[in-house]
Amino acid sequence: MGKIVEATVNDTCHILNLQKLAYVSEAEIYNDYTIMPLKEDLETAKKSFEKNIVLKYVEDDVIIGSVRAFQEDGVCYINKLMVHPACRNRGIGQALMEEIEVKFDPVVYRLFTGAKSEKNIFLYEKLGYSVYRTGKFDFEDTEFVFMEKEQRPV
Template identity: 35%
Template structure:
């Protein structure tokens, strides 16, 4: 039986050298989102390796590793008092195992240490599993931005104090 990286503390800072594996993970994780929204051109699926490598320089994000394999990733950066959390991606075969919650808690701690007082993230209004996770982890809806297709981009915030 495999143990969870979250339980074993195998979460480490993300590094530009992780870009290839993180991009593969991101694409696998966001396929379900693309199906929900009928949108194969969403940014997590179209981002290039070069764009991701550049994004990872100085990023506060983290990866969860299980037996040498990156099974989860989150990116984050501080903007003023805000920790902007993005692109949480969990390997499809690992979803529901607590990795997302562990990555969120760890990246929130990094944000606090970097001076952020509030974390913010967003997801789509049809992404029910994401919304449940974020609400369970203490995030509360702060804004809804409408899209032309009738869906919304839902922004959620959480105090880090």
């Protein structure tokens, strides 16, 4: 059984290696190995700790999952959810999502994923997210779905 804890900048190298491994399956869907998560370098990944809360899922002292998020103007932007390919379909991605959401005040949560990434979209819909638009970024040819959910105060 693993645990979710907040990552530190000292975890960057391990998380970046996991990211490159985890996002190969996304690149395969689009037949595009130039997607941003595969091109991110160590300095950019380290810099993400300045703005984001980064969580890691650790099992037997190995990071096998991670997610990042930051809040701006009442919106929590969740990004870089990843799980080691050999550890998928065990609820780790869902657990990371649920944990990152509680790190922020009741807000609107937003994220994006590839429009052909059916498993990702299924997970996010299961967690209450819905598509509010589709589109592309200037730096990539991938068509994305942008999803959100509103967290209501309890």
